[in-house]
Amino acid sequence: MKNILITGGAGYIGSHTAVELVKAGFEPIILDNFSNSEKSVLDGLKQILGRELICYDEDCNDRGAVAKIFEKHQLSGVIHFAAYKAVGESTQVPLNYYRNNVDSLLVILDCMAKYGVKDLVFSSSCTVYGQPDTLPVTENTPRKEAESPYGNTKKICEDILRDYVKSGADTRIISLRYFNPVGAHPTSAIGELPLGTPNNLVPFITQTAAGIREKLTVFGDDYDTADGSCVRDYIHVVDLADAHVKSLAFLAQKAGNLYDIFNVGTGKGNTVLEVINTFEQVAGKKLNYTIGKRRPGDVEKVWADTGKITEVLGWQPQFTLEDSLRDSWNWQLKLVEKG
Numbered sequence: 001m002k003n004i005l006i007t008g009g010a011g012y013i014g015s016h017t018a019v020e021l022v023k024a025g026f027e028p029i030i031l032d033n034f035s036n037s038e039k040s041v042l043d044g045l046k047q048i049l050g051r052e053l054i055c056y057d058e059d060c061n062d063r064g065a066v067a068k069i070f071e072k073h074q075l076s077g078v079i080h081f082a083a084y085k086a087v088g089e090s091t092q093v094p095l096n097y098y099r100n101n102v103d104s105l106l107v108i109l110d111c112m113a114k115y116g117v118k119d120l121v122f123s124s125s126c127t128v129y130g131q132p133d134t135l136p137v138t139e140n141t142p143r144k145e146a147e148s149p150y151g152n153t154k155k156i157c158e159d160i161l162r163d164y165v166k167s168g169a170d171t172r173i174i175s176l177r178y179f180n181p182v183g184a185h186p187t188s189a190i191g192e193l194p195l196g197t198p199n200n201l202v203p204f205i206t207q208t209a210a211g212i213r214e215k216l217t218v219f220g221d222d223y224d225t226a227d228g229s230c231v232r233d234y235i236h237v238v239d240l241a242d243a244h245v246k247s248l249a250f251l252a253q254k255a256g257n258l259y260d261i262f263n264v265g266t267g268k269g270n271t272v273l274e275v276i277n278t279f280e281q282v283a284g285k286k287l288n289y290t291i292g293k294r295r296p297g298d299v300e301k302v303w304a305d306t307g308k309i310t311e312v313l314g315w316q317p318q319f320t321l322e323d324s325l326r327d328s329w330n331w332q333l334k335l336v337e338k339g
């Protein structure tokens with residue numbers, strides 16, 4: 001059994017990836033400090049998998065604790081999700097973001113070198129593209145100056161990985177640039193658990209439809225897009241999880257040293273109003289929303305060119321926007337039911 005350490009494995013994308021890893025014959029070992037995730041996620045995983053996974057309640061910045069896990073388990077790879085991710089908060093407490101997101105990567109790289117673990121998949125983001133000059137964005141589209149400290153940590157971590165591999169380090173690394181992750185596990189046993197008021201569109205939509213929020217504000221309808229609202233590429237979290245499994249499988253067949261980058265999106269852009277309309281159809285109810293002002297820092301439109309990941313990793317999305325919104329809605333209903 002190939003043991004894979006998943007830092008942030010109790011989080012939204014991490015927990016879905018744990019499931020897909022087991023399905024593909026890997027053994028995930030979760031490391032999470034539960035600063036932005038809940039222990040109940042482990043029950044959801046048990047419900048889907050029919051057994052418990054090994055989980056360490058530790059901080060990824062705690063070198064000693066991380067080293068002990070590497071010492072105890074023979075790992076064949078690492079997926080490093082653990083990071084702070086709130087764009088707005090990162091502008092208030094930038095040092096927390098730099099310390100947490102950058103230091104934890106260095107801890108992981110040092111432990112990998114010390115214990116001879118060679119394969120790493122790193123969570124990057126389409127935020128590194130900012131507002132691209134041409135669409136769709138390929139992996140060669142130039143990165144822009146980061147709009148936030150959060151975005152800058154992703155750029156810096158990508159640079160660290162590139163420079164480390166360039167130095168000749170005996171490691172193989174893939175950065176996955178996620179577009180907008182949405183949806184939940186089709187069983188509704190795991191899904192997104194936003195802390196407080198959600199910043200992201202889909203949890204805000206489902207909480208509004210469930211009566212937890214009074215109404216959704218669409219941030220701007222005067223952009224240069226089909227209906228004036230912003231365009232994003234919304235990718236189902238299970239498809240995104242599968243991209244990590246395919247990345248690890250790819251790295252496992254390679255020898256020597258390697259660094260590569262892949263976009264993970266559907267290749268299709270949808271406006272905010274299209275997402276709302278699709279949600280209304282799948283949920284069979286009207287959503288209370290108004291049009292408001294633009295949100296500072298928002299890019300107008302971005303979607304992925306997915307040619308490279310399809311060609312090299314053989315990955316393709318299996319879920320539609322309807323599937324994503326249906327799964328997000330079912331998950332929200334389950335949360336309401338549980339209270």
Ligand SMILES: O=c1ccn([C@@H]2O[C@H](COP(=O)(O)OP(=O)(O)O[C@H]3O[C@H](CO)[C@H](O)[C@H](O)[C@H]3O)[C@@H](O)[C@H]2O)c(=O)[nH]1
Nearest residue numbers: 085125127199200201202204217218219230232272295298
């Ligand atoms: O209440 C809301 C929330 C969002 N939106 C709109 O919905 C779209 C998607 O917004 P999200 O906040 O869900 O996602 P973003 O594309 O802004 O954020 C993504 O990109 C960010 C960087 O720009 C970070 O990487 C972040 O983690 C990632 O989810 C945007 O056009 C936004 O303006 C609304 O209209 N109303």
